[in-house]
Amino acid sequence: MKSDHANVRLVVEEDRISRLPNELIHKILSCFDIKVAVQTCVLSSRWKLLWTSMPFPNFSNVKIPDLCSFAKFMTHVLCGLNHQIHVSSVKLDFKGAANEDFVRNIASYAFSHNVQELAVNNWTIGLHVYPPCLFSSQSLKYFNLSFYGKRACVTPKTPWDFPALTTLHLSGIALCGDLFSKCVNLKNLTLKRFRIKGVDVFDINAPRLSNLRLIFKNIKATQLENLTVDNCRIKCLNGPPGLPCLCYRGYRPPPLSKDGLRSLNKVDICLSMYFSPILHKEEDARKIIDMLQNLHSAKYFTLK
Template identity: 25%
Template sequence: MPSELVFCHPDGGIYGLQFPMSNSISQLDISTMKELSNFVNLLSRHKNLSSIDLEFHRKGDVRAQRIINHAFSLNVQQLTIACLFKKNKKYSHDERVAFPLSLSGSKTLEHLSLRGSCGLFDEEIVLTSAQRFSSLTTLLLHSITLYDGFLSMCPNLKNLTLFSYRMTGSPVLRISHPQLSNLTLEKGECFTHTVNGGRFHVSAPELASLHFFGFCPQMFTTGDGFPCLENAHLSFHSRLECISGSYAPTIVNLLQQFRNVKHLTLSMEIIERLNSSEELISHRPCPLANLKSLTLLPEVATFVQHKHTRVIMSPEVQKYLLSSSPKATLTEVLTLI
């Protein structure tokens, strides 16, 4: 059983190193550059490390970047990094303060989790550059600003999760990964400084599961569709631009890619948009020929308080979604716990 060697430091705040051959838990303080050097040397002596967890609570000058760079050089298979930096008191809550982070590549890393924090008094973690991660199959970015082209440094991804993310350098988030099987996109309102849902282009012919939670995207296009997609979850916020029927074409075009989906979950906002845009679907055949279950979720809670909690699906919309799969079950969830 792997155990965990714990490192704590009031400035750097580092913890969590798993040593497969160790059976004890110890603790070290790292408060000087000399102790940092000793820490790095200690890591270097453990050639069989498979997993490292690092957590930083303050920047500590160059220490955070230096430790992260060294962690990538150790040829581990799994690396979890949390950079939970608070703003200096001289900054107000509405001023953006960025901590630039560069990721050196790895030929052995298979699982990478990188987490920032998104509070009003937290610094923003911004990826500025990265080298190639040729073996990386699982990537999770939480409260991170990524630059256009970063995902292309991870060509062999199978599992990708982006949560509370922001994008720089391009108005379009491009995901082009031939082996990608599971894709989760949540709370992309950090995508831009406005409240729209951004633009997406996803080319993933092996995608089996898609989970999208956030503002309705302005654009969501695919390469050759999703021929392997079996599970799809779409939950859109009902707010400002998303109230407009102009987003209905995006929804309809996305549903047309779900020909092989077996289990589909839609939020009530999507049904509401389809109800008000029946002209878009009245002459279209139902794309869901393999559907086994359709689940309808209540409206997503946002800053806007809604007077109604339920949307009645019109006969035209029900025909569009279910006519090709008469045996599919329909479940309506009235409240989310």
């Protein structure tokens, strides 16, 4: 019996978690925000400095009441991180109108560490202007920039310098000018709740783009394979030569360009308004007929 008790005591006293490799502990800590991760490291002397070498610090969902306190906390954490460690991704959520110094600190840390993935979510009710330093990186491959406010966030007019970028998600953003010409490897582009500022026609110049969600008129993406338009207001829908697939979801038939969209092979149209019990107007029926005529070359066509 004593031997059994000794074995039980040995199992209980053995700290198996602390014996895990640093890479696995980092993975566990990354499931929490950076504040919880730092607090968790206090539980073990073996973990005390583990948070300083995390390759993917997560500043999302940090419960700090105001932006000023959050900025101080973030600066303290960034200063404490081991700058010799390769950082692969950074996630950031914050509330309020951040100043340029705050955003510059984010960009400086992320891009100086050759971060490959960056997600920035800003929750505020005011108008924002992001500084150019956030839109230039030689290493960034994935960028998610979301602005949740009553008005769109303004971005720089000059082209964004992301030569390695392959995936870009933008939400709540005001766009203008030729922004993507330096994103030579961009393949996936998603735009949500955004507007065009200062120009009537917005051109997307991204030669390797293959998956796109947008409302723009002119698209310069010769390798585009899929064009998805989801509940967006649009004056005229056009696509590059050779576009094979179109998916459209909205309340009315899409206004199509007569010159483009001749190469479509597969078309999926879902018109939400036509599930309404309201009596259909003759004008609506004519628009559907015009749409079908413009898409007559498609081999596979779905209309819902």
